[in-house]
Amino acid sequence: MTILVVAEHENGAVAPATLNTVAAAAKIGGDIHVLVAGANVGGVAESAAKIAGVAKVLVADNAAYAHALPENVAPLIVELAKGYSHVLAPATTNGKNILPRVAALLDVDQISEIISVESADTFKRPIYAGNAIATVQSSAAVKVITVRTTGFDAVAAEGGSAAVEAVAAAHDAGKSTFVGEELAKSDRPELTAAKIVVSGGRGMGNGDNFKHLYSLADKLGAAVGASRAAVDAGFVPNDMQVGQTGKIVAPQLYIAVGISGAIQHLAGMKDSKVIVAINKDEEAPIFQVADYGLVADLFEAVPELEKLV
Amino acid sequence: MKVLVAVKRVVDYNVKVRVKADNSGVDLANVKMSMNPFCEIAVEEAVRLKEKGVASEIVVVSVGPATAQEQLRTALALGADRAILVEVADELNSLAVAKALKAVVDKEQPQLVILGKQAIDSDNNQTGQMLAALTGYAQGTFASKVELAGDKVNVTREIDGGLQTVALNLPAIVTTDLRLNEPRYASLPNIMKAKKKPLETVTPDALGVSIASTTKTLKVEAPAARSAGIKVKSVAELVEKLKNEAKVI
Numbered sequence: 001m002t003i004l005v006v007a008e009h010e011n012g013a014v015a016p017a018t019l020n021t022v023a024a025a026a027k028i029g030g031d032i033h034v035l036v037a038g039a040n041v042g043g044v045a046e047s048a049a050k051i052a053g054v055a056k057v058l059v060a061d062n063a064a065y066a067h068a069l070p071e072n073v074a075p076l077i078v079e080l081a082k083g084y085s086h087v088l089a090p091a092t093t094n095g096k097n098i099l100p101r102v103a104a105l106l107d108v109d110q111i112s113e114i115i116s117v118e119s120a121d122t123f124k125r126p127i128y129a130g131n132a133i134a135t136v137q138s139s140a141a142v143k144v145i146t147v148r149t150t151g152f153d154a155v156a157a158e159g160g161s162a163a164v165e166a167v168a169a170a171h172d173a174g175k176s177t178f179v180g181e182e183l184a185k186s187d188r189p190e191l192t193a194a195k196i197v198v199s200g201g202r203g204m205g206n207g208d209n210f211k212h213l214y215s216l217a218d219k220l221g222a223a224v225g226a227s228r229a230a231v232d233a234g235f236v237p238n239d240m241q242v243g244q245t246g247k248i249v250a251p252q253l254y255i256a257v258g259i260s261g262a263i264q265h266l267a268g269m270k271d272s273k274v275i276v277a278i279n280k281d282e283e284a285p286i287f288q289v290a291d292y293g294l295v296a297d298l299f300e301a302v303p304e305l306e307k308l309v
Numbered sequence: 310m311k312v313l314v315a316v317k318r319v320v321d322y323n324v325k326v327r328v329k330a331d332n333s334g335v336d337l338a339n340v341k342m343s344m345n346p347f348c349e350i351a352v353e354e355a356v357r358l359k360e361k362g363v364a365s366e367i368v369v370v371s372v373g374p375a376t377a378q379e380q381l382r383t384a385l386a387l388g389a390d391r392a393i394l395v396e397v398a399d400e401l402n403s404l405a406v407a408k409a410l411k412a413v414v415d416k417e418q419p420q421l422v423i424l425g426k427q428a429i430d431s432d433n434n435q436t437g438q439m440l441a442a443l444t445g446y447a448q449g450t451f452a453s454k455v456e457l458a459g460d461k462v463n464v465t466r467e468i469d470g471g472l473q474t475v476a477l478n479l480p481a482i483v484t485t486d487l488r489l490n491e492p493r494y495a496s497l498p499n500i501m502k503a504k505k506k507p508l509e510t511v512t513p514d515a516l517g518v519s520i521a522s523t524t525k526t527l528k529v530e531a532p533a534a535r536s537a538g539i540k541v542k543s544v545a546e547l548v549e550k551l552k553n554e555a556k557v558i
């Protein structure tokens with residue numbers, strides 16, 4: 001068995017999600033190859049070669065692969081996939097965008113967001129916003145899978161010494177073009193990889209009040225998340241949303257402030273090790289999953305918390 | 310321009326589902342069913358394109374059980390012109406649904422196909438991408454803004470770090486994110502009118518579609534329950550517990 005892992009990378013570096021995906025590949029067993037596709041990705045390939053457990057790095061360096069347009073990248077992966085038993089990608093927006101296209105071109109089902117590997121063909125994945133866990137078995141010749149990164153501990157980013165091999169194939173479907181992007185800038189840790197996450201909901205009242213959470217987060221070295229209610233109300237940008245349709249996090253400590261705890265929000269954070277809820281409504285569903293609940297006005301509790309930690 | 314919208318009948322998003330005792334699936338008997346929230350957004354976007362004079366006809370399609378007619382009628386009440394039900398008894402995998410939709414696309418030749426980004430039951434987030442692969446069309450997934458510009462469509466997508474805009478050649482596939490629009494409610498007169506709109510039922514066989522699958526579900530279990538926590542009385546007590554008991558700060 002040989003497994004192809006599609007690397008996630010940004011700003012010339014391998015993204016942490018790749019390390020969790022390699023960990024899932026290691027659980028399946030067999031040789032692990034990593035594909036780095038993009039434009040000017042020589043540096044990414046070099047760092048991918050250092051990932052522990054990786055046997056080979058394939059580099060497809062071509063302007064057509066910039067910004068990971070699925071119309072161009074999917075045919076590349078399909079061409080390479082023939083020699084592999086599994087194709088894995090992290091369940092990031094890129095992975096979710098590209099891999100189903102790959103699976104359909106290979107005429108196989110795709111398995112989304114696995115949280116555990118039972119055997120080389122059997123996997124567990126959450127359904128119904130995480131309210132049920134399905135065990136699924138694949139008979140596909142090439143198993144195409146996205147990996148929920150919070151389900152697997154990252155492998156070491158250093159220590160490997162894989163061979164790097166260039167892939168000549170260039171696919172440019174000419175059907176789509178990149179126009180531009182608007183990335184949110186932040187000095188805080190990345191939400192999905194942070195050890196501590198402080199999240200605010202509708203109870204924050206307005207976007208300005210999120211400053212209380214930012215200063216608490218900075219003291220804790222935490223990332224800041226939000227519920228859908230806070231995003232829809234325009235308090236914060238949507239890339240901060242935690243939940244079924246936002247990001248899935250599983251930090252050591254999750255502090256939910258002014259969040260009621262709807263099913264859709266719980267789907268994104270209930271695998272956190274310790275959950276703290278601060279809410280003035282003692283009936284809020286968030287208290288049913290919180291390890292420590294504090295019924296209090298968040299505008300008094302959060303500044304006091306910041307002082308004491 | 311003709312727009313095709315795919316909708317799915319799913320358990321209502323407010324229902325807390327229960328896993329069946331024999332672990333064969335979740336219990337959907339006597340549970341409230343609705344149109345998948347992302348599909349509602351897809352219908353709304355199509356109706357807005359028609360209101361702007363961009364779309365000339367909206368065809369709504371569902372691949373599902375006979376009862377999915379209810380959701381198709383809802384879409385008709387919201388402003389779709391006619392409906393197609395590809396009737397199947399069992400829950401299909403995304404690839405089989407995409408193949409059925411491809412057959413409908415071949416027949417209808419829409420310029421734009423709009424789907425939700427994911428169904429809230431299977432949480433797959435695959436069908437739109439697979440349909441794009443099968444048709445060979447470009448895809449604009451997780452769309453928060455859709456703008457027609459000549460023979461292209463500009464789609465602003467929600468990505469992990471923020472937003473990204475791509476230009477796609479038409480015909481194209483778009484999947485909706487939550488922030489694309491705020492779906493309207495169907496008025497009673499429109500619900501009455503929708504009853505008279507055409508709804509065609511076809512079978513996968515008639516479309517020449519195979520629903521064979523490479524994946525089977527072995528079992529469905531309830532997730533591990535979190536043990537109940539405690540309520541603390543003060544911020545000081547909370548900090549003390551986090552430092553000494555949970556040891557997370």
